[in-house]
Amino acid sequence: xxxxxxIECMDRRDMHKxxxxxxxxxVERVYHNCEPYRKRMQEAGITPDxxxxxxxxxxxxxxxxKDLRDYYPFDLLSTPMSEIxxxxxxxxxxxxxxxxxxxxxxxxxxxxxxxRCFTAYGLGKNDIIQVSYGYGxxxxxxxxxxAAETIGGAVIPMSSGNTEKQxxxxxxxxxxxxxxxxxxxxxxxxxxxxxxxxxxxxxLRVGIFGAEPWTEQMRLELQEKLGIKAYDIYGxxxxxxxxxxxxxxxxNGTHLCEDHFLPEIIDPETGEVLPEGxxxxxxxxxxxxxGMPLIRFRTRxxxxxxxxxxxxxxxxxxxxxxxxxxxxxxxxxxVNVFPSQVESVICEIPELEPHYMLIVDRVNxxxxxxxxVEVKESFYSDEINRMLQLKKKIxxxxxxxxxxxxxxxxxxxxxxxxxxGKAKRVIDKRKL
Ligand code: ADP
Ligand code: ZN
Numbered sequence: 253x254x255x256x257x258x259i260e261c262m263d264r265r266d267m268h269k270x271x272x273x274x275x276x277x278x279v280e281r282v283y284h285n286c287e288p289y290r291k292r293m294q295e296a297g298i299t300p301d302x303x304x305x306x307x308x309x310x311x312x313x314x315x316x317x318k319d320l321r322d323y324y325p326f327d328l329l330s331t332p333m334s335e336i337x338x339x340x341x342x343x344x345x346x347x348x349x350x351x352x353x354x355x356x357x358x359x360x361x362x363x364x365x366x367x368r369c370f371t372a373y374g375l376g377k378n379d380i381i382q383v384s385y386g387y388g389x390x391x392x393x394x395x396x397x398x399a400a401e402t403i404g405g406a407v408i409p410m411s412s413g414n415t416e417k418q419x420x421x422x423x424x425x426x427x428x429x430x431x432x433x434x435x436x437x438x439x440x441x442x443x444x445x446x447x448x449x450x451x452x453x454x455x456l457r458v459g460i461f462g463a464e465p466w467t468e469q470m471r472l473e474l475q476e477k478l479g480i481k482a483y484d485i486y487g488x489x490x491x492x493x494x495x496x497x498x499x500x501x502x503x504n505g506t507h508l509c510e511d512h513f514l515p516e517i518i519d520p521e522t523g524e525v526l527p528e529g530x531x532x533x534x535x536x537x538x539x540x541x542x543g544m545p546l547i548r549f550r551t552r553x554x555x556x557x558x559x560x561x562x563x564x565x566x567x568x569x570x571x572x573x574x575x576x577x578x579x580x581x582x583x584x585x586x587v588n589v590f591p592s593q594v595e596s597v598i599c600e601i602p603e604l605e606p607h608y609m610l611i612v613d614r615v616n617x618x619x620x621x622x623x624x625v626e627v628k629e630s631f632y633s634d635e636i637n638r639m640l641q642l643k644k645k646i647x648x649x650x651x652x653x654x655x656x657x658x659x660x661x662x663x664x665x666x667x668x669x670x671x672x673g674k675a676k677r678v679i680d681k682r683k684l
Contacts, residue, residue: 255371255403256364259511260566264559267567271514272306274539279303279312282545285330288323289547309516309537310525314548320350320490329353329544336543341389342489349389352489353543359398361540362492365509366399369498372507372564373458373483375429377404380455382422384432384440385463386673387411391493392463396431396485399495405429412436412672415443422456423449431460434470434482435675438606441477442666451479460485462494464674465574465592469599471503473606486571490549491536497571502563505570512540515569516548517557520578531556533578534571552578582680584612585619587656591677594623597649603631603642607668610658613681621658623650629665 254260262270280300282289292313293299302311320328325348329336337356341349354362375381381400385392393411400407408421412432418440422430430437437459444454459474462485474482484506487494496513497506508515513536517526520533534551554575561567576590583589591610599606605626613620625646633639639662646660669676 253371253374253376254565255368260368260507260568262511262567264567267511268306270511271539274511275306275309275514275537276300276303278537278539278541278545279547281542282330282547286328286545288319288327289330306514309514309548312537312547314523314535314550315546316550317350317490317552321348324348325351326353328546331355331542339389340391340394340489340493343390350490352492354492355542358492358541358543361512362395362495363398363402365492365495365512366395367402368509369485369495370399370403370405370429370460372498372500373429373460373481374501375400375403375405375458379405379428380408380425381405381429381431381460382408382410382418382425382427384410384412384418384430384436385494386413390673391487391489392431392433392673395487395493395495396460400429400431415440415672416447419443419447419449423447423454426455428455429458429460430456430478430480431485433463433671433674434459434461434466434474435464435671436673437461437474437478437482439670439672441474444478456480459483462486465576465580465590467592467596467599468573469596470606473599484573486574488551488553490546490551491538492541496536500562500564500566505558505562505572507562507566507568507570508557510569512538514539515557515571517555518550520550520552520554528559529556531572531575534574554578580678582610582612582678584621584656587654589621589654589656593653594650595677597646597653598623598625601646601649603628604646605665607670608677609668610678611681612679619682621656622661623658624661624663624668626665626668627662632662632665 283300335355336353338354341351383396387393459480459482471482483499485494486497497508516535517532526532534553538545556572558570608625611622643660651657
């Protein structure tokens, strides 16, 4: 099912034209209404007249997360506060959060892109949708909420936490869709099993998972554990929130809503735009937003883009799985490591649960790298030989993927900390 066929299946040339017009309007808007942008453009020696085609976007300076912090809280708004109807903020790991203001029209755009996502997952007005992303300043809860209402579904505004009640309502209300982080979905999968209620008594069919990186292997785990189809939803507060992109029934790439958010892939070192298909840092320019349009915002998310038409009929560009944020990349003994690489290995070993933790430390100027992972109940044993063999197998596979030989510590099932929102899977003691 497709929510907005005209846009989602638009001829690529028409999409370019639309993007071009919208880009020009946005550049005009920020130049005239937002001091920091005007200054930046003046420093770069350009005016809105210099942006005539989509390719001219490269003349515009980038915007970074740091800029958003520097202009905290409202200096990047391009409308007066009287036009703003909602404020959100992303946690931000250090110091001040990043604040985003939405006009009424911005909220409508958010609902529109959210509706495209949920429709692509096969959800509609007859469906009950449980939103278990956190409600509040975090965009997850209210973003998914707006999407579900827009398609006419019945929302359960559950928010995260309170796991027993999550399971009870999912069961009693007959939720068909579950929106939460993939790591919380794992947690709920265990809780569902523990509840002792037979799976057939649940109507759950669709998972709407995002807000953190997750691998294809994790998808398979979740689909099997929950007996559902698990779909990716992508988004970030700065751009709008969840709904910037979504998978379709093909589960083969995340379609971006590029009539609103114009993507580029750049080399994170040089800032140069990379050729189609290359892996690099994702950059967005919002081309319809009023409250806080962003020009060439550097997401730090590493991925690639594919412009081939999808078998679902959509022509919108598809983003590959996000390897991780460049800030999540660990450099251990000089080797680049993403938690998602470890995840892909762990999920492929049948004896293991998909719960893991990476612990990095430095002793005598040498990096120590330990991977803790839970062993499935049915495999966990006191037999040292068996456990040693399993450990070796994991080490061997990790070595193959990472080019690095971590210590592997097998831990009891359910002993690692569970997450109700975004998972924390790395403890890097070197930075403490
Ligand atoms: P914070 O920056 O505080 O985590 P956000 O909710 O705005 O707050 O986080 C957005 C980020 O979350 C994205 O830039 C990306 O790194 C990650 N993210 C969101 N959705 C996905 C997804 N589907 N797959 C991978 N990463 C995701
Ligand atoms: Zn598709």
